[in-house]
Amino acid sequence: xxxLEQSPxxxxxxxxxxxxxxxxxxxxxxxxxxxxxxxxxxxVLLVTVVTGGEVKKLKRLTFQFGDARKDSSLHITAAxxxxxxxxxxxxxxxxxxxLQFGAGTQxxxxx
Amino acid sequence: KAGVTQTPRYxxxxxxxxxxxxxxxxxxxxxxxxxxxxxxxxxQFLFEYFSETQRNKGNFPGRFSGRxxxxxxxxxxxxxxxxxxxxxxxxxxxxxxxxxxxxxxxxFGAGSRLTVL
Numbered sequence: 725x726x727x728l729e730q731s732p733x734x735x736x737x738x739x740x741x742x743x744x745x746x747x748x749x750x751x752x753x754x755x756x757x758x759x760x761x762x763x764x765x766x767x768v769l770l771v772t773v774v775t776g777g778e779v780k781k782l783k784r785l786t787f788q789f790g791d792a793r794k795d796s797s798l799h800i801t802a803a804x805x806x807x808x809x810x811x812x813x814x815x816x817x818x819x820x821x822x823l824q825f826g827a828g829t830q831x832x833x834x835x
Numbered sequence: 836k837a838g839v840t841q842t843p844r845y846x847x848x849x850x851x852x853x854x855x856x857x858x859x860x861x862x863x864x865x866x867x868x869x870x871x872x873x874x875x876x877x878x879q880f881l882f883e884y885f886s887e888t889q890r891n892k893g894n895f896p897g898r899f900s901g902r903x904x905x906x907x908x909x910x911x912x913x914x915x916x917x918x919x920x921x922x923x924x925x926x927x928x929x930x931x932x933x934x935x936x937x938x939x940x941x942x943f944g945a946g947s948r949l950t951v952l
Contacts, residue, residue: 757940757941764945765945765946766839766943766946767878767925768943769940769941769942812877812878814878814941822868822880822883822891822893823868823880823941824880825870825877825880826877827877828878
């Protein structure tokens, strides 16, 4: 059983469309991170959110941390083919705890 | 600065054999974590080492072990390989855990893909 549930598991869209990926849990996290992993590579950190209600923007990507620090979302505006990858959320109960990962959302953006 | 280096990148073993994987963290990072990634289970935490001591451990059998050297390089070993051990093994390094600046910010290597036949 995954501590962090990601939805959807798979998402296929065309260039220019918007998409949202969700990461939910019944547990509270001190911080939550989003990673993107491309084939043949390890995950690469996109953002860390630490405050409930926090919203961070990274170009066309918008990350939100839930007020109760139990959930997060990633929104991509006007997706590009370079956004294709496996998006993983990860959280830890505190700074010393082991980081737990969700199963990931596979995003495919077609031209 | 150089990233996290994992060797070998690919390897094939047969059931019953053992395997050792190596990870060189980013210079100055003292924490090394290992994860197993499979399509069905996602990333599963194996263990974390900090200054040569195992600090956290996941729910894997004793066949999975690791160690960290004084230069922070880490190795993991899997003995008596089973078909289900086929996976991508990822190593990640981070700065000092337990501090706001370094807490849980992982830099991953490209992984070692193990196939057990």
